[in-house]
Amino acid sequence: MTINSIELFTGAGGLAMGMQLAGCHHRALIEWDKDSCDTLRGNISSGYPPAHDWHVIQSDVRKINYSSLDFSVQLISGGPPCQPFSLGGKHQAYNDHRDMFPEAVRAVRELKPKAFVFENVKGLLRKSFSTYFNYILLQLTYPDVIRTESQTWFEHLAILEKLHTSGHYSGVKYNVVSRLLNAADYGVPQSRHRVVIVGFRENLGVEWSFPEGDYSREALLYKKYIIGEYWESHRVASNHRTTPTASELKKAQLFASKYADVKEAPKPWQTVRDAIGDLPDPQSKAALKIANHEFRPGARSYAGHTGSVLDEPSKTIKAGAHGVPGGENTVVLDDGSVRYYTVRESARIQTFPDDYLFFGSWTESMRQIGNAVPVRLAQMIGESVIKELRRVEK
Incomplete structure (x- = not known):
């Protein structure tokens, strides 16, 4: 049909x-x-x-x-x-x-x-x-x-x-x-x-x-803080791994006790690192081979305007570029620095395939993706x- x-x-x-x-x-x-x-x-x-x-x-x-x-x-x-x-x-x-x-x-x-x-x-x-x-x-x-x-x-x-x-x-x-x-x-x-x-x-x-x-936050907490599989699969150095709060650890433990059969368990929420971790640094020569993956300078972090962290789902991608109220279109890297998402990174976070291209300026492409x-x-x-x-x- x-x-x-x-x-x-x-x-x-x-x-x-x-x-x-x-x-x-x-x-x-x-x-x-x-x-x-x-x-x-x-x-x-x-x-x-x-x-x-x-x-x-x-x-x-x-x-x-x-x-x-x-x-x-x-x-x-x-x-x-x-x-x-x-x-x-x-x-x-x-x-x-x-x-x-x-x-x-x-x-x-x-x-x-x-x-x-x-x-x-x-x-x-x-x-x-x-x-x-x-x-x-x-x-x-x-x-x-x-x-x-x-x-x-x-x-x-x-x-x-x-x-x-x-x-x-x-x-x-x-x-x-x-x-x-x-x-x-x-x-x-x-x-x-x-x-x-x-x-x-x-x-x-x-x-x-x-x-x-069929994805859940608790499953992500379990993969991070109970079995450590998340960190190992991404080869995240120990000094870059986050420490769970008491509430997060309790949720992870409850998840472990609830799903003795892992096959029936929800899958972990996908994170920024899951989405963009295999992309080259946008300032590297390798980035030139990736469509819509150009570096954009000028990102800043300040009170009320902080970027998405790598090991959680991204903040909501919004229809703006500079001046997005909560820093939603920026990402915090492992070394603590902050930069704008590239168009390709934002597209991945919106689950667009890599061979789907965006036309227009960086600002215009980010608007399209955010909408x-x-x-x-x-x-x-x-x-x-x-x-x-x-x-x-x-």
Whole structure:
């Protein structure tokens, strides 16, 4: 069964690649940003296998006429711009012109896919946004119930709430669930919390829940502080190994007692060292052979602005370069020095393959990577959704 899909707000292609690897056939990738489109098209023209037949539509999604598409769509995915809800933004939500959730709803309404997957920032769950988040979920549940020009979103919400509680609706309806996920629990070497919204058309009779991550912090603590395998495998000198806190040691010991059979145990969280440890120093000649692995000078560390440490998952890679508030785009090396992640290192932390290239300046590439969905997280969710669609089809 071919899963024809389209993706909205594609950016640099992290979600698109993950869904493609999961089994989607992207018929259209919609993105308005020129630099992001340059990256997408650059990988298409280079013949990168998962992207070789991607079709990029560089356009404002509000101008897309879905009725003109000459193919059916089984799945829609996308990451509506997160700035309206980001903890680092102005928190204007529905008052922000960049809120594109209404366009996500329009795509579902007009294309009526079997399923959809949307991703956004943790800030969407802030208490001040809770009513609007519920409104988003209800719009996706009943996409055909359109808000009129004379209605405020709050009046429209009241209509949807009454409809939802009545239990009487004969139109197209989606069963919608959402969950806050930490990418580290899915094998991404980064602590990155994101809200994922998944919906299935109700008439399919799908019973689905989010796949559980099979990586854990406790497993990493066990590998470090109980059996020492982590340090040995990376050949970390004893003076560079961290000492566990009492709480960490207790968690590691509890993990050891719980999983007598190691085969049943979760895998350890992936660390920065796991992700980039085999890359050459970006200031060395060997680095010249690695695409997107150029050194960037000027990194500093100060109170409230500290880099990621090598032997933990990275801090959340953010859509910025210089001046990222918490130093998220810098790394602390074994000798205590700090430097910026290279583009390739950041891409690895977002689980992009090494042969996927980023086009544009260092600052622009870092912005694209920071806005992306980790490829591995997207693939894990995509595989679970597509498996259910194929089961229903059979």
